[in-house]
Amino acid sequence: MIAMRGPSTSYDLKRAIGRSVGYFWNFPHAQLYSEPKRLQEAGLLVLHEEESGRRRKIYSITEEGSVALRAWLAEPVNEHFEMRDIAEIKLFFSELAGPGDVARLAREQVHQHERRIDEYERMRERYGDIPELAGRMITLDLGLGMEYAALEFWKSVRDRADRGELPEMMSGKRSARSS
Amino acid sequence: MIAMRGPSTSYDLKRAIGRSVGYFWNFPHAQLYSEPKRLQEAGLLVLHEEESGRRRKIYSITEEGSVALRAWLAEPVNEHFEMRDIAEIKLFFSELAGPGDVARLAREQVHQHERRIDEYERMRERYGDIPELAGRMITLDLGLGMEYAALEFWKSVRDRADRGELPEMMSGKRSARSS
DNA sequence: AGACGATGGTCTGAAACGTACGATGGGGAC
């Protein structure tokens, strides 16, 4: 982020991330203070500390840092993306849930994904045709694609639940430890 | 999981999760040993320890546990799902990458998502029409939807990169700390 | 009898996390 934005304080990073990468990779802000320190000690960043009143800590990338960054970008990505979706977990275990729970869950999810889609579409409208940002907007398409996929899914769950097509019993326990 | 499967050892959980929920919520296996202990101390599980050679630790859910579980399932889900996608991060910062990096990245991703789709489709074929499991198969549809969305996205990135339509320069640093 | 893989479990050091807390400065209300 520092390589892209130029010299930044941790607070700058926090805001920049909040508006961009944060959507698909969350950072607790405390990390944005400890990590730069680590990277600076490793020689990948340099710290310029203000002497005036605010005493801001402004980090810039070093040549070594740039090299490491480019090496990382060139490296292949082995892992598949990770997801953590509480709604999906609840759906998976919905056979243990009470009547109406699934329908309510699906409705909530439809709503949430619609809001998120709105948010993304507005971002695209505002920044979409600023050529400087166009590159960074690519990932927005992926986010939107995912959101639309999720939205369609939950809509169909909602409709099926409303039509009573999903089991959603609250049956007795099964037995087996085997299989 | 224990409520659904019936009495289970941590190892049972590990396997069961590996074949199902694990795809959208990963658990390091060590947690599957420490958590049940915690839940047992909290009264939500009971432990039956074998006295024979193996001394397996088999957990079952208590009435209190069932109640807590159903309460949790009925609770609204506030958070949006979390994603962690290294490929997406690299794409976001691709303006700092070397020539060819984006194309390579996209190709890898296409391949990975295709493999994952295969895996899911095979699961559906094998278990799809076993009525007992049908309920648990719903989430598979969401997984597939996401995978197809990602696949299409990365294909389009790949094609655009091949046609040289993406900037992918390695330009000089920007200046601003502001905005 | 021995090898080996599946089963079953524990421990630990390092990261990550959330969150409370402290401080400064600029700008608007008055």
Added chain:
DNA sequence: GTCCCCATCGTACGTTTCAGACCATCGTCT
């Protein structure tokens, strides 16, 4: 002009999570 609020900027710290090394047992095949 002064006062207060909010955005800015930063630190500290206890708790969870995590990866991964490690250990033991059992069944089965050779």
